[in-house]
Amino acid sequence: MALLLKGGPVAEAMSQRLLDQCATLKEAGVTPVFAIVRVGEKANDISYERGATKRAQALGVEVRNFILPESVTEDQLVETLEGINHDSGIHGCLMFRPLPKHLKADQDEICNHLAACKDVDCMTDLSNAGVFTGKKLGFAPCTPQACMEILDYYGIDCKGKNAVVIGRSLVVGKPAAMMLMAKNATVTVCHTKTVDVAGIARKADILVSAAGVLNSLTKDYVSEGQIVIDVSINWDENKINAKGGKGGIAGDAKFDEVEPIVEAITPVPGGVGSVTTSVLMKHVVEAAERV
Numbered sequence: 001m002a003l004l005l006k007g008g009p010v011a012e013a014m015s016q017r018l019l020d021q022c023a024t025l026k027e028a029g030v031t032p033v034f035a036i037v038r039v040g041e042k043a044n045d046i047s048y049e050r051g052a053t054k055r056a057q058a059l060g061v062e063v064r065n066f067i068l069p070e071s072v073t074e075d076q077l078v079e080t081l082e083g084i085n086h087d088s089g090i091h092g093c094l095m096f097r098p099l100p101k102h103l104k105a106d107q108d109e110i111c112n113h114l115a116a117c118k119d120v121d122c123m124t125d126l127s128n129a130g131v132f133t134g135k136k137l138g139f140a141p142c143t144p145q146a147c148m149e150i151l152d153y154y155g156i157d158c159k160g161k162n163a164v165v166i167g168r169s170l171v172v173g174k175p176a177a178m179m180l181m182a183k184n185a186t187v188t189v190c191h192t193k194t195v196d197v198a199g200i201a202r203k204a205d206i207l208v209s210a211a212g213v214l215n216s217l218t219k220d221y222v223s224e225g226q227i228v229i230d231v232s233i234n235w236d237e238n239k240i241n242a243k244g245g246k247g248g249i250a251g252d253a254k255f256d257e258v259e260p261i262v263e264a265i266t267p268v269p270g271g272v273g274s275v276t277t278s279v280l281m282k283h284v285v286e287a288a289e290r291v
Helices: 007-027 043-059 074-086 107-111 125-133 142-153 173-182 197-202 276-290
Strands: 033-039 062-068 092-095 162-166 186-190 206-209 227-230 234-240 246-250
Touching: 007 043, 007 142, 007 276, 033 043, 033 074, 033 276, 043 062, 043 276, 062 074, 074 092, 074 107, 092 276, 125 173, 142 173, 142 227, 142 276, 162 173, 162 197, 173 186, 173 206, 186 197
Parallel strands: 033 062, 033 092, 162 186, 162 206, 206 227
Antiparallel strands: 234 246
């Protein structure tokens, strides 16, 4: 039976450290402040906002909400971001994406109006550059950073290990590869055009699956002794949920096949996703410390 790399203990340990950091900041007269920019009333955004606000308040981080109508113009949204940039009392900012359809064509340009030093979820080009250069230009995306937090918490040393990342998105795959490389792993990135992904994956010491395809990681992709980080959140209509009904979230891994083979694996739910909000708060607190 594989060791389950649960996210709950990781998040709890991070919270204890963040409480201490917030207390130290407040002794110095600084209260970390987190801005949330939400356009429209999408249920997923509102749900995440509630969770992030609850976590922030538990740590002593102040939250300021900037709620804009779905019909907001590009100029109005940019003005909001510029206002956050110039407010020295705000240390970190998260803007929910994707933006409404009438703004999607200019989304990257809009995102880049936020100052990288306040970009706590890597939505600007400068923050991405920081991930790839190792410089503190902004902050890494929360999901791949959550993967690194899990590896650190469970004492998994990446030095000299062969790591394989399945997925090359700028949100997870590419930054995860760079962050593993920064931990001195030798990294291979697989994608939809890679030949024999399963064969490459089986040779990995650390396997990060961020394909976003339900049941795509089967027993053919894994081998004994591996550490598997299942990043993806997929909907599985056949999964038996906690209430005994059908339908629930699942990762890429066909868990019942993969878990008996590998040494350790993150569950879904209860794995990487349960650490991301803690990473977000960590970035806000670090942003306050950098001022």
